[in-house]
Amino acid sequence: MPELPEVEALREFLNEHLVRREIARVLPVAVSVLKTYDPPPSALEGATVTAVGRHGKFLDIAAGGLHLVTHLARAGWLRWKDDLPAEPPRPGKGPLALRVALADGAGFDLTEAGTKKSLAVYVVRDPADVPGIARLGPDPLADDFGRDRFAELLNGERRQLKGALRDQSLIAGIGNAYSDEILHAAKMSPFKPVANLTDDEITKLYEAMRATLVEAVERGRGVAAGRLKAEKKSGLRVHGRTGQACPVCGDTIREVSFSDSSLQYCPTCQTGGKPLADRRLSRLLK
Numbered sequence: 001m002p003e004l005p006e007v008e009a010l011r012e013f014l015n016e017h018l019v020r021r022e023i024a025r026v027l028p029v030a031v032s033v034l035k036t037y038d039p040p041p042s043a044l045e046g047a048t049v050t051a052v053g054r055h056g057k058f059l060d061i062a063a064g065g066l067h068l069v070t071h072l073a074r075a076g077w078l079r080w081k082d083d084l085p086a087e088p089p090r091p092g093k094g095p096l097a098l099r100v101a102l103a104d105g106a107g108f109d110l111t112e113a114g115t116k117k118s119l120a121v122y123v124v125r126d127p128a129d130v131p132g133i134a135r136l137g138p139d140p141l142a143d144d145f146g147r148d149r150f151a152e153l154l155n156g157e158r159r160q161l162k163g164a165l166r167d168q169s170l171i172a173g174i175g176n177a178y179s180d181e182i183l184h185a186a187k188m189s190p191f192k193p194v195a196n197l198t199d200d201e202i203t204k205l206y207e208a209m210r211a212t213l214v215e216a217v218e219r220g221r222g223v224a225a226g227r228l229k230a231e232k233k234s235g236l237r238v239h240g241r242t243g244q245a246c247p248v249c250g251d252t253i254r255e256v257s258f259s260d261s262s263l264q265y266c267p268t269c270q271t272g273g274k275p276l277a278d279r280r281l282s283r284l285l286k
Contacts, residue, residue, distance in 0.1 A: 001074045002156045009220030015052040022103040030097040055133045056172030073118035079109045136172040136239030160220045162190035175276045180239035182209045238264045
């Protein structure tokens with residue numbers, strides 16, 4: 001799933017390629033992709049793009065007083081094309097969900113792999129009209145998001161660290177991959193209760209969060225949209241690397257599996273050398 005660093009890289013890419021260019025057509029291809037109907041997508045046609053923003057994991061293209069907002073979900077992506085096909089796309093079983101064609105022949109496709117379709121597109125007058133944006137917590141890379149603000153958000157939390165970091169209403173933009181990376185950098189167990197954090201540990205977690213996200217954004221800066229997924233994967237230290245050696249200590253990276261996701265961690269770096277219980281994996285091995 002694209003998270004804050006990849007969406008920020010896409011924002012920068014689109015800001016360079018879209019601003020001051022005219023939208024010719026907005027063509028929904030998949031029935032499920034469009035979540036709003038007033039204004040219709042056609043209201044953007046003929047409008048000039050004025051800005052591209054980001055709200056957590058949401059991309060926001062502003063044009064003609066409206067906003068084309070998209071959330072790429074688990075398997076969505078944006079594919080830029082300098083020359084779009086002349087023929088309009090036909091609905092079908094392929095990955096294409098929506099096409100935005102510019103007046104000069106360029107544009108982009110929103111695609112989604114797999115059978116579970118969660119990619120979402122909204123055409124709204126105000127980004128806050130998108131329910132997911134209205135519920136977002138603060139952006140962890142905002143200039144005014146300091147350590148004390150972070151501590152205030154964690155005050156009273158009863159969840160474990162992994163779940164708290166992934167909660168978009170608490171902090172916007174961090175998902176499964178970067179929560180693993182942040183906790184590895186902070187040398188903390190994903191199952192550690194937030195309520196048990198000391199002041200020093202809160203500072204350490206905040207610094208790990210900022211450093212991990214800033215480094216990931218910098219890696220993606222200037223990378224073409226089509227190469228961002230590979231760039232993300234190459235920069236991850238523990239997430240998605242079950243069975244490989246930890247780049248810090250050399251221990252074997254382990255995994256805890258859930259019904260529809262998994263987390264990765266290093267026992268030596270994060271849990272005092274003790275593997276975490278993975279009940280699903282244990283049942284499979286019996």
